[in-house]
Amino acid sequence: MTVKTGQGRNRTMGDIARLAGVSPMTVSRVVNGDARVREATRTKVEQIIRETGYVPDPAARILARAGAGRIGLLYANPSNAYLAEVLSGALEGARSVGLLLLIEPSQAGAPEEEREAVQRLSAGGAQGVIVPPPLGESQATLDAISKSRMKAVVLAAPAASEDLVSLKVDDVGAAHQMTKHLLDMGHRVIGFILGRQDQSASDDRRRGAQAAIDDVEGAVLQVEPGDFTYRSGFEAGRRLLAQSRRPTAIFASNDDMAAGALAAVHAAGLSTPRDVSVVGFDDTYLAASVWPGLTTIRQPVAAMARRAAIILGRGGENSGPVAHEMILRESTSPPSD
Structure with a gap:
């Protein structure tokens, strides 16, 4: 040759x-x-x-010689709380296997910018890349990664090909568990705030909640759109509280939107949990920082990112489920009437 x-x-x-x-x-x-x-x-x-x-x-x-290979982290997530979890876990994982972590911003929904972000990581010497949502389900990003020949681990998204490793919780099962918890407390009208429509986790969580509702006669799930941001949670919360049949509980698809829903409850002159229980998903630092503390599903985001970095550094691991946990705090109680 x-x-x-x-x-x-x-x-x-x-x-x-x-x-x-x-x-x-x-x-x-x-x-x-x-x-x-x-x-x-x-x-x-x-x-x-x-x-x-x-x-x-x-x-x-x-x-x-010092073992300082390089891996990359792409990010385009609007949630600072979620990003903080990903960063802390990825940095810890990279350090544990002697890798340098390169961090590159991207722009979900802008294919050319997504491709350029991947190219910058590849040009910087990254041998692998951690891909948090929503980029793990973006065809532009996935195609660019495949072209670059970098190994990739996607977080909180299914693997789109055999070349990808996926780390995600059972979103359907987790949402079913949380909704059943609210139903067991006596709530029968439950508001649900969707996440971004370009992330499969959004519909998976809605399906899990609806399945639990369908098991209880007379229970209703009132669904409003959101996009995983605090502001969208606040606006969706206001719309839910304006319904003629006001929900006694609101389940938001992430903690940022749940915090926004909490604010909407307070803005309406109501209180949580006495008038409206509010629950979230992820268990980021935000869940324990707001008042009242959020009952939520713990998706171990930092641990997932750490595991992703180690997989990229050592190899030898395929996609697999990640355990979730329901965390009970002060934002839930049985309905007052």
Whole structure:
């Protein structure tokens, strides 16, 4: 095999990886004499290095010897509370396996910006990427990741292909459990605030809530749209409270919207939980920061992000379910009448 040397520009580790059909991490291991490379792959990479005249950057070699490979994190989530959980978990996981974490903002719904965000991570030497919602279900982002040959772990979304690892809770089961809890307390008219429509978790949580409602005669689920932001929760809460048959409980699809619903209850001159119980989903720091504290579903976001970083660093793990937990706080009580 003969490789053009590309005169006029210096080859990078990414160039060598593309020519050899391997990851930049594999090239790094070959350059640094790591034994974790198959002999055939090592021979192929070394041949391309010779033919291109590639000379490793000394600083990059120092990082590689220190075990400082790179993984990326894309983010386009409007919830600061959710992002904080993802960041803390990803940083801890990357550090535990000796990786550097590159963080890149993206723009969900803007395909060109999504593609450029992935390209920036790849150009920065990331060998893998953590993809939180909503980007894990964006075709533009997933196509760009596939083209880059980076390994990816998507959070809170199903795996769109066999090449992806998915870490997610059972959204249907978790929402069913929370709604059943409200029904068991005696609530029969329950408001439900949807999340973003480009995330499958939104409809999964609605389906879980509706399934629990369908099991109880006379129970009603009043559904209002939201987009996982505080403001959308506030507006949806106001619409629910204006219904002729006012709900005695509101289930918001994340904690940001639940906090907004709490504010809507207070703005209407009502109180939680005496007049209207409010529950959320995720158990971010926000759930324990508002008053009253939110009863919510704990989706272990930080632990999922940590696990994702370790998977990217060590490999050897496929998609699998993540356990959820219902956390009871002061925002729920039986209906007052």
